[in-house]
Amino acid sequence: MKNLFLGGLLLLLFVLGAPRPAAAQGPTALGHIALYVVDLQKSTDFYKNILLLSEIPEPFKDGKHTWFRIGPHAQLHVIQGNKAQDHDINTHLAFTVPDLAKFMAHLDKLHVRYGSWKGEAGKFTPRPDGIKQIYLQDPDNFWLEVNDDKF
Known part of the structure; x- marks a missing residue:
């Protein structure tokens, strides 16, 4: 009886701990899009003043990033450093x-x-x-x- 109980417990732990298929985890959603740009200030001005996007805080604080809200749960990350x-x-x-x-x-x-x-x-x-x-x-x-x- 004890072995049957331990076997059942192990089976339960295996089933609960087994990786779940992706479908069980929910759909994949867009988080952000990153654009690598030449001039961060020009791009920031464009997306803010021409496209009318709302700027949001970015965590780097290094002068090379600007982030914008582009949907309820999506962002546009503009990053300086590209060549034309x-x-x-x-x-x-x-x-x-x-x-x-x-x-x-x-x-x-x-x-x-x-x-x-x-x-x-x-x-x-x-x-x-x-x-x-x-x-x-x-x-x-x-x-x-x-x-x-x-x-």
């Missing part, structure tokens, strides 16, 4: 705004260049599902999409 380079439009970050026309007017007021996927200045691209998209580049030539998706 070009980027392909197919690799881009996409942001959503409640009113794309108002955001386009904001860009126009600040003389920020933007356009459609085809590169038509001041135009938007309509997606097949009706969402409107524009594309622009940050100071480091990273491509950004801004759209009016309502999810």
